[in-house]
Amino acid sequence: MDLNLHSHLTQVLSVEDISQVGHARRMTQKLAEQAGFDEADCGRVALVVTELASNILKHASSGELHVRALPGDVSGAAPGVEVIAIDRGKGFDVQSCMADGFSTRGTQGIGLGSVLRQAQVFDVHSDPRGSVLLARFFPRKSVVKDLRMGITQHSLHDDPACGDVWEVAIRGQQVSIMMIDGLGHGPEAEEAGMAGARAFIRNPFADPGVLLDDLHFDMRGSRGGAAALAQFDGASGKLRFIGIGNIGATLIGQDKTRGIPSHPGIVGLQYRKTAPIDYADCTGQLLIMFSDGLQSRWNLRDYPGLMYRHPAVIAAVLQRDYNRGRDDVTVLVMDLEMLDD
Template identity: 75%
Template sequence: MDLKLHSSLTQVLAIEDTSQVGHARRIAQRLAEQLAFDATDSGRVALVVTELASNILKHASNGELHLRALPGAVAGLEVIAIDRGQGFDLHDCMADGFSTRGTQGIGLGSILRQAQVFDVHTDNRGTVLLTRFYPRLASVKDLRLGVSQHSLHNDPACGDAWEVAIQGRQLSILMIDGLGHGPDAEEAAKAGAFAFNRDPFGDPGLLLDDIHREMHGTRGGAVAVAQFDAAQDQLRFIGIGNIGATLIGEEKTRGLASHPGIVGLQYRKIPAVGYPQCAGQLLIMYSDGLQSRWNLRDYPGLMYRHPAIIAAVLHRDYCRGRDDVTVLVTALETLDD
């Protein structure tokens, strides 16, 4: 699999009253049509979005739907329902016709059949439910990557940027947090992303130098590059500034250290650090719009859910609300041979 993925803001639809259910349905259906879904596939999206939004109102009184286009050889659509309700009995709700509060009762089992990708995490903090849709006739392997990216106050300009490149069994990830927020921060982040995309699998130290030169003249920012080689079962990481990064395995959690400095202005050159035996682990990277004092093990079972669920839970519970925020989660064992 060879693929390049680029920054894109998560579209957030508030679900706080019944009038917003129809609005959410129309927005999601329109996005599906823009992604070349036919009438039947767009109808699947509309049906599920209606049920998800209705469930939020009935079970949690309010929440959000997060929408994101999924780029690739075949474009897809991701819809995540998020609330802070008391959770629910997942086994009961999987049955068609089950409804505690007067929704259509099509059941999560039916939603599972409508969407090609389905996953859910629910506890007393709330529920996050993931659906991903692709055209019915397309043969698509789901990429176990989750991203939640939001600008401060829904500004169209975002000072955070992320990039993902996959080439065979190699994965390279960039995250940038331009200083501050708004258009000037976005300019800095875009300059760094441009340099990364010229050679995403180059030596991390040299790649950081290239990013530094490209960001010179902008306000600069924090930058981190993570490269995973599945054949060697090793991750290499280099970071300057306040990009957080964590490796989470069955037995232990490893924080990946960044160093002081501002890329584009001044920093001390450092070598990339190698982390062996990473296959089967989660890599989580995040800008400082997310609090750093979280522990995935405080959420029983969450580390086994889809990375998109994990990114959404962390954003829901630990967003500072004072800056742009990006959370990227990927499972390192999923690269093809």
């Protein structure tokens, strides 16, 4: 799998009124058309989005749909559409709702089992704090390669400019991730982050220490920011990490959770030289990286079963429950595993 993913804001569709169900359906159907879906595939997306938005109104009174385009890769895997339904309702019995025709309060009753068949990738987490449901769609006749990664990015007050910037590059069994939080928020913070992103894109698989120097050089003259780089080698299972400033990072395994430290400083202005940290035997663990728009005092083990859900579900739960609400916020979750060639 060779793939380059670039920073973009998550599109948030509020679901607070019945009129917004139709709007959500039209917006996601348009996204599917732009991804090259035919009429039948667009219909699948429209059906599921209508059901998910209706369920939010019926069972939680209000919530959101988070949607984004999923790019294809050079091997021929098709682009897709991701829809995540998020609410703060009382939760539901996932097992019961998987039955076709099950509907507790008068929605279409297609059942989550039918949603599972309409979407090539499906996952859900529900507890008394609310529910998060993931559906990823690809054209029926296409090659589907689901990347076990979730990313949610939001600007403060829905500003079109976001000071958080991220990049992900995948080459064979290697993954390289960059996250920058430009100082403050708004256009000048975004300018700082994008300067670092351009340096990353030039050579994403360079040694992390060298790559950090490149980010620092290109971010000079901007207001600067926090930055972190993580590189995972699926063949060896080793993760290398280097961070300056307040980008948070955590490794979560079956038996333990490890916080990954960053160092003081501002990339683009001044920081003390430091070497990357190596972590061995990371295959099968979760890597979670986040800007300081997210509170740091969370624990996935407070959510029974959540660490086994799709990374996109995990990212959405963390953003829902731990967003500080006073800065841009980005959460990236990746399952560190062997990648398909």
